Amino acid sequence: MTAARPLPLRYPEDVEHLDGAARGELRVPVCGSCGEAFWPPSPVCPRDFRRDVEWTTDAGTGRVHSWVRFHKRYFEGDDVPYVVVQVRLDSGPNLTTTWTGPDDPVLGEPVTVSFREVGDGVWLPEFGPGEQA
Ligand SMILES: [Zn+2]
Numbered sequence: 001m002t003a004a005r006p007l008p009l010r011y012p013e014d015v016e017h018l019d020g021a022a023r024g025e026l027r028v029p030v031c032g033s034c035g036e037a038f039w040p041p042s043p044v045c046p047r048d049f050r051r052d053v054e055w056t057t058d059a060g061t062g063r064v065h066s067w068v069r070f071h072k073r074y075f076e077g078d079d080v081p082y083v084v085v086q087v088r089l090d091s092g093p094n095l096t097t098t099w100t101g102p103d104d105p106v107l108g109e110p111v112t113v114s115f116r117e118v119g120d121g122v123w124l125p126e127f128g129p130g131e132q133a
Pocket of ligand 1: 045
């Protein structure tokens with residue numbers, strides 16, 4: 001039927017984020033010129049196209065921006081249905097991750113990050129309900 005869910009590839013732009021997640025840190029690129037935090041990672045700032053991209057450890061807090069429930073099992077072993085949430089971080093960028101909450105997300109609901117090992121020492125951030133620190 002289907003293959004197992006593949007692990008994320010370690011593209012050069014993603015290594016800092018993936019290694020941070022394994023340490024329990026939400027690492028996000030920030031432009032050294034304009035200070036804009038952005039997502040997805042890129043070698044250039046999406047706002048001013050400067051190349052002095054730095055990384056910061058984000059507080060991992062934000063609010064639910066959008067969400068969807070998947071009913072189809074795309075990969076072997078996927079536990080359906082599952083919820084994917086788009087979070088707007090308090091620092092600005094939107095991240096799309098799996099949802100950890102026991103109930104459906106509510107638009108605008110405050111969320112905090114946690115981390116889950118998805119296999120082979122690879123960890124990913126995910127979000128669930130939680131008040132800002
Ligand atoms: Zn910039």
